[in-house]
Amino acid sequence: MAKVLVFIDTPGEALKKASLELLTIARSLGEPAVAFNGELQDGVAAALGEYGAQALYRPSAAELDDYLVGPKASYLAAAVQDSGASVVLVENSAEGKEIAARLGIKLGAGVITDVVAVDPDGTAHKSVLAGSYMTTARATTPVAVLTVKPNSVTPEPAVTGTAPQPATVEVPETATAASARVTARSDKPASGRPELSEARIVVAGGRGVDGNFGPLEDLADALGAAIGASRAATDAGWIGHDAQIGQTGKTVSPQLYISAGISGAIQQKAGMQTAKVIVAVNKDAESPVFEIADFGIVGDLFEVLPQATEEILKRKG
């Protein structure tokens, strides 16, 4: 049976949903093993067992986080050797893709990014050109490295749990030599909202919010949604660049995308057109966003959104 190595990087107190999805996919492909980095807390160790991890690897060096990408790729390459894995699953974040990229060169392994589904034979399905095409791709090498987008599968615990014993993987001493060092790190204030690229619901604003994201934030909090923005809104400085959705920002595929005051030019569409349901509110009936909206409202977002928020809160009691 194929061994499938899942990379889980510094989860803190609980595994992210994206990691649970990787473990679920790993079980559908073969025997799951975990290459772990960071402090392994009890709750996380228990969750790895519930999701059927047969083997658990930890690095011999603790300071991998002080460097960018390189040493983590070296650790994973050693973990692949130790575990005999033929498939490696990594999160589809920017760092995840870079780790996968360097790992691919170290192993001589094909890397496929932006994967949304994996067949039992390892064939990957991915969306390209901002979701305008779906392709079927495979690695032609003995080992395949796949980075999988969040919300690709529903996480499911294993039928039979496990209690894997950690094994140490020797990280080569040369791993940190040619790597960039992190010399200072400042945490940003937590918004309390879900992470944009993982969120089930996204409320996004553009030029039409005219500097006031208040009504969008109220609606987002009533729905448990993340806040996004078009480039016009981030360039205007109304909201941080991290919130930008589109060609030069993040790509999201939530269950529900509520677009408010965004015209929906092609660059913005590129970041959100794979959303399951799109709702658009815009004053201008000619906005391109209405061509792709499942439900469109020609109206003033400062009237429509507060009324919707009030109605949701009323229904929730």
Next chain:
Amino acid sequence: MEETLKIIVLVKHVPDAQFDRHLGGADNTTDRSESILSELDEYALEAALQLIEARGGEAAGNKVIALSMGPAGAVNAVKKSLQIGATEGVHLSDAALAGSDAAATSLALAAAVRHLGADTPADLVLTGMASTDGETSLVPAQLAERLGLPQVTFASSLALDGGKLTARRDGGTHADTVEADLPALVSVTDQINEPRYPNFKGIMAAKKKTITTLTLADIGVDPAHVGLAGSWTAVDAAEPRPPRTAGTIITDEGDAGIRLVEFLAAQKLL
């Protein structure tokens, strides 16, 4: 007196994102017939120009080399880079490169970077934050791995101090200050600067600048190691996603917020 700088900027010609983009051919590769210099590469070029200008520019012996790999049309990205201000241009072009995936592309680019550094190695390899077409974002990291260089990606600021670089990276939950020894590979975001436009003087000056065309033989790469045959991934099928169609559009008559919630409830999204 500071050392002179030699910076290689990777530039790419990409299908214009303003238009519909297509995959085609038996190997499902991207149709680049309507191509431009990738907007995101202009930030890398600008960053390179600012770095050499801070050290006296070309007159002081500093150099910015624009390097592009691709078929005949790719030379347009190099020409545009020269008009904006690159010192010289290099076009890596070989029929055997067609269909290369990220691994094969990075192999050829690594050989080209080594070739261009044969006399004096480059201090920096700069790229944009992503290509606007393939979007795999693998090539910069794979190039760094092949060259054994530290990589600093998504830099929103970049400064050099002697043989070291310092950069800022903004992540979703934290911002990092990072440091790396030169030579290094850096990708920059669209927050790092405001790229300049080519002016008349630049356009005229570009006509006198050299564009060197390199083939795989020039850089010592076996054609079997690139292209479709040398790639480690294969795309077996490509299906255009069915276009989204417009749904219900209403005009607010004072109750649109409530009708929105009714729609969400009917879709089981509350």
